[in-house]
Amino acid sequence: MTTPLIVIEDLTKSFQHMGQKLEVLRGIDLVVEEGEFLAIVGPSGAGKSTLLHCIGTLDLPSSGHIRLEGRDLVGLGSAKLAEVRNRSIGFVFQFHHLLPEFNALENVMMPGLIQGRSRRQLEPMARALLEEVGLTSRATHRPGELSGGEQQRVALARALVLSPKLLLADEPTGNLDSATSQSIHELFFKINREHKTTLLVVTHNTAFAQSMPRVVTMRDGRIHADERRPRTEARAEPVEPVVPSVRAPAEAEPAEAAAPGDDVVAASTHHGERDADALASE
Ligand SMILES: Nc1ncnc2c1ncn2[C@@H]1O[C@H](COP(=O)(O)OP(=O)(O)OP(=O)(O)O)[C@@H](O)[C@H]1O
Numbered sequence: 001m002t003t004p005l006i007v008i009e010d011l012t013k014s015f016q017h018m019g020q021k022l023e024v025l026r027g028i029d030l031v032v033e034e035g036e037f038l039a040i041v042g043p044s045g046a047g048k049s050t051l052l053h054c055i056g057t058l059d060l061p062s063s064g065h066i067r068l069e070g071r072d073l074v075g076l077g078s079a080k081l082a083e084v085r086n087r088s089i090g091f092v093f094q095f096h097h098l099l100p101e102f103n104a105l106e107n108v109m110m111p112g113l114i115q116g117r118s119r120r121q122l123e124p125m126a127r128a129l130l131e132e133v134g135l136t137s138r139a140t141h142r143p144g145e146l147s148g149g150e151q152q153r154v155a156l157a158r159a160l161v162l163s164p165k166l167l168l169a170d171e172p173t174g175n176l177d178s179a180t181s182q183s184i185h186e187l188f189f190k191i192n193r194e195h196k197t198t199l200l201v202v203t204h205n206t207a208f209a210q211s212m213p214r215v216v217t218m219r220d221g222r223i224h225a226d227e228r229r230p231r232t233e234a235r236a237e238p239v240e241p242v243v244p245s246v247r248a249p250a251e252a253e254p255a256e257a258a259a260p261g262d263d264v265v266a267a268s269t270h271h272g273e274r275d276a277d278a279l280a281s282e
């Protein structure tokens with residue numbers, strides 16, 4: 001049996017707020033196998049983003065364990081955490097946080113450029129990903145010259161440029177109209193299928209969640225339900241590719257190990273006050 005990609009044991013997270021202890025995660029146990037595609041759903045305030053941030057090493061849990069490929073992340077120093085994050089995890093958030101002064105191609109390459117990789121090495125991969133998300137003709141557009149859906153597709157390509165094993169997405173289509181959301185949802189299926197990337201997606205979109213093979217429902221800091229169904233049931237129709245398919249970047253060029261301690265990549269690929277705090281404390 002292979003080691004699961006993620007094993008979470010009795011994970012808790014509390015915040016101190018105005019002298020009061022706020023228990024946001026109250027003992028989470030979750031196992032995610034490599035290649036899974038799962039939705040995390042639940043009411044606002046249930047702790048979904050907090051859980052995702054803990055898994056993504058953007059936030060530190062209060063107690064418990066998170067094992068990524070068998071390695072316990074809890075207790076690792078900030079440099080090691082940054083190394084794990086850069087090497088294994090990609091992020092997509094509700095707001096894309098592309099860098100406005102750089103074009104789409106440069107934004108996709110950015111995590112690698114920050115790590116000191118050359119443009120020559122990164123460009124073929126970035127171009128292949130832009131083609132995969134249907135944006136070849138927009139490579140030289142800056143974020144301000146792209147639609148909301150196009151911006152989010154660039155963010156998705158950026159999250160994949162270092163070929164992460166795990167992609168974490170927090171309401172990736174929360175800010176988009178339904179037709180645009182639908183095309184992004186299709187891309188998530190395609191990424192899972194073709195790149196074999198393990199996907200954890202927090203979403204309030206019921207139809208999207210129900211189309212995934214596994215749906216984890218959180219309530220009040222706990223896992224309330226964990227439903228699995230055969231992929232054929234989850235997704236009766238094979239998904240038509242929305243854009244021409246290209247070979248997976250992982251096959252195109254092996255990714256190098258991330259430079260230890262390079263945490264700037266995450267800064268360019270995530271957002272949020274708590275995230276910034278987590279990084280600032282590193
Ligand atoms: N830094 C913080 N300090 C204090 N409380 C916090 C902090 N961050 C989050 N919380 C609280 O933790 C709870 C869970 O927040 P979280 O962002 O994980 O919820 P969520 O399930 O993602 O909700 P939503 O669907 O609205 O995004 C909320 O009640 C929130 O107010």
Ligand SMILES: [Mg+2]
Pocket residue numbers: 048049050170
């Ligand atoms: Mg949230």
